[in-house]
Amino acid sequence: MDLDDASAEFHDFFERHHAELARLAHLLTGEAETADDLAADAFVALWHRWDRVRRADRPVAYARGVVTNMARARIRALTRERRRVHLFWTALPGSRAQHHPDVDAVMDVRRALARLPFRKRACVVLRHALDLSEKDTALALGTSVGTVKSQTSKAMAELQRLLGAQAAEELTGTRN
Template identity: 65%
Template sequence: MDAPTEEFHAFFDRYYADLSRFAYLLLGDSEGADDLAADALVAVWRRWESVRAGGCPLTYARGVVAGMARTRLRSLMRERRRIALFWSHRPDRVDDPDVSAVLDVRDALARLPLRKRACVVLRHAFDLSEKETARTLGISVGTVKSQTSRGIAELERMLAPARAGSDRAYGTVRALRAGPAGRSGW
């Protein structure tokens, strides 16, 4: 290995945990912090020669982490505002949703593979057509149909054990299948 590569590896080994902890304190999310620290170190690696020549690679890396955290937090805030705006203007919104049922459905959604989850959410939470969903995700309409159908079936299976304690969560998935008119406030 050449000296700059070895030097960067030593830098990575020494400061990754510190940069991850810094990211965690900025974001408040340990999983996101690890990803952010890794992304920052990739950015540092790409400019390693000039960063090293500057004499303060840790300072530079901390600046990259701070900038990426700021970008991520701004993105999250914009997303929260869009969601709040979306729900505040829905005529069929539920004023007092069953919180445990909503949490059950969200947990089940999180366990779906990303493509199925995206299809289910875009089709049923955002009322996109199959064609709009396909265009958004860059997949075929047939894939949207199959992934949505399979995703709803998996949600029903995951939530079926919860039926004994809460028919509401299972009903929420059935309402997803029915479309916007029958949807609960998830």
Template identity: 65%
Template structure:
């Protein structure tokens, strides 16, 4: 990005660099929290920033460019999760015994917050992570995910309840849903 490209002038390039410096780490943390994959989080954040750079004229004119960026990360994570699920289903078909059971041992996993988060639907996970790990208001979370505030409230409450159940009734570090 040393030279302006895609119709961007020097001022737009400098503005994007500043946006990148301010938000890259946050976007990587969000990708990690949503995907549960520390190794791929930086790649997801970078992919989101590349997409933002290609639409920078539109993004910089947005009322909340950071919220727009978080929405791009959420969509990329959702897409990656869907691809992984499809791949696991294909692999499971190859390794079943013909009766739908997978050959080999069923290794129990240690239950922790990340594993419990992976057990939530994407929308519940995104609401819980954005509200509690990133301390966004209900309104900002709704804006980021493109859903209503009411949906954020219900999905966060259901997600926290599901986490509490998965963690054996222990209060997760998330606490109760906060007010906007």
């Protein structure tokens, strides 16, 4: 395959999957303003490995995995930065750093999702927001179907605790 054919094939892949991957990034990070950047970075990485990606059994699953890993890295970096800032301010003499806990009554879905550990959040987002099968979710996360089932179940229980059963059912379109 020459460069023009590969470029056209990649462009078609981009057109078909950009919106979904940007949505995935948004739901995983909770940052609308960052979602397009993460999706764009993922497509750059995919282009650099396009020969390998296009030969994959499920190229879109590969792409979802790239976005998921980039979102995880961003969340970890932001968490480390928040800890450094917090340590800096609390280490200052006379510092009066205050913590304001979330109030369950005003917590929305994004905050509830943000409280879930990353893998559980990713399972819920991929399964319910993107409506992927358990198998496709497992491919995107590089894990087993059993892990997806377990993590999704635990995440839903946590969301029910945080949001209430009715809100969790409305979020996922399920009845428990």
